[in-house]
Amino acid sequence: MAQSPARSSASSDEPSNADPPMPASAAVVQTVNIRSHVPILLDLLDSNYSQWRCLFNSVLGKFGLDDHVRFPAPMIQRTAEWRQIDSALVNWIYTTISKPVFTLVHKPRITAFSLWSDVESHFRDNKLEHAVLLEAEFRAVQQGDLSIQDYCTKLKRLADQLRDVGHPVSEPSQVLNLLRGLSPRYRHVKPVIKSKSPPHTFRSAMSYLLLEEASDDHDAKTQASHALYAGRGDSSAPTTSSGGSNDSDPRSGSGGGSNRSKRNARQRSKGSNSGSGGTPPAGGRSSAAAPSQRPPAGWPSGYNPWTGLVQA
Template sequence: MPRPSNCTYPITLSLDDGNYTSWRELFLVALGRYGLSAHVLGESTPSDIVPNSYWGRDDYTILSCLYGSVSVDLLNILEADFRNTPQGDLSISDYCAKLKALADSLGDVGQPISDETLVLTLLRGLNESYSHLHSFLPFQVSFPTFLQTQSAPIFEESQKKVDFKNAAGTALWACGQSVQPPPGGLQGTTSTNLQHILGF
């Protein structure tokens, strides 16, 4: 099956034009024309995926075609979203997943994000309560991976939730109630025994 020698398409994916549906259909047609549909739409990946294998060469062909059919403005917006997205109201897990998805999207269009950049972007975007992590995580003897880095704020977030529950239970007991808070704070407290704790 001949492979494309010219990856110029009549439609360039652009946010301004709102032409994703047309662009997608045309791109799928081009994949089918050159027998590359299974490479993108298939569920299995061969064991031999080195760059000089048939699969590897097809992969580079598709990436170059994809990259050539996406507007520069769209790539710039995607990269800006990745580098300037703060945690905000997201949980640590959701924030990490969002950053990873943006990084993967950039990689899919020929703009790979290194693991180190992913780590530094994560630390920069965390809320103020996690600012102390900036001081020591990047300066480990071995620079931490993204998975290693996200485990620290996830653990701290989980611990804060436990501390909050315990503090709430202790505060109720300190108000002069005769019933001590249940083990683990208010976790597992029903409406009935909560009324008893509050003296209702």
């Protein structure tokens, strides 16, 4: 009977137990630097068990060593080669966990299967309590001052942790929760994402928001540059000349000096008109009456007929 396409596809995605991969030799396993394959440390505070296990599973599949951590091997199969490989796996696990986790799971002469089970049970025990706490945290996340990248990463990490404890969050629920906690500056994006058909996935909604954030940053930089150019244009406007209103101000340098020179000239003119020795001029008239006499029209400007001097 022909196999249905859906079943065939599912079967092809899952590893087949009929032909397991050939495990690597002990000589190869002992030369592997596990930190280059699993660059993170499993830690209680970081809640990164999902990431750690994902990386570790890929290494086990790469070297064909899944059976060492999934099934307890019978004593008859524990050859010298097997024990060397198993000890190398124990060392891999110890090397990629933090000191507090090491203190909790460390045991002398433990197999890779027992150590792997202890780590898993420590992080996946009390699944219901963990699920309640993670669900409450997942639904309360707000973007605030976070960037779109940091905000979506935080939501994705919590969704992965819920999946690890047996309470996966559906894709539409993740998208709606993403829109719920968005900053108010993205309120115009929510109807666009909700109205898309077919609906957005979490990843596609995140990509759309990243493009929107990049567009907002570009507009902000453009407005800032325009404001800077406008400010420079105002500062280059011509200023009022210093010789304007300050001419009449006696406290200014040039205007005050000009006024003082004019007053000194008038005082010198008055002093010369009144005579230097007080002797009345010819004709018997006093010097006091001299300023009242007007010189004839033909005399030069500034000429004083009573003193015989030309006044500058």
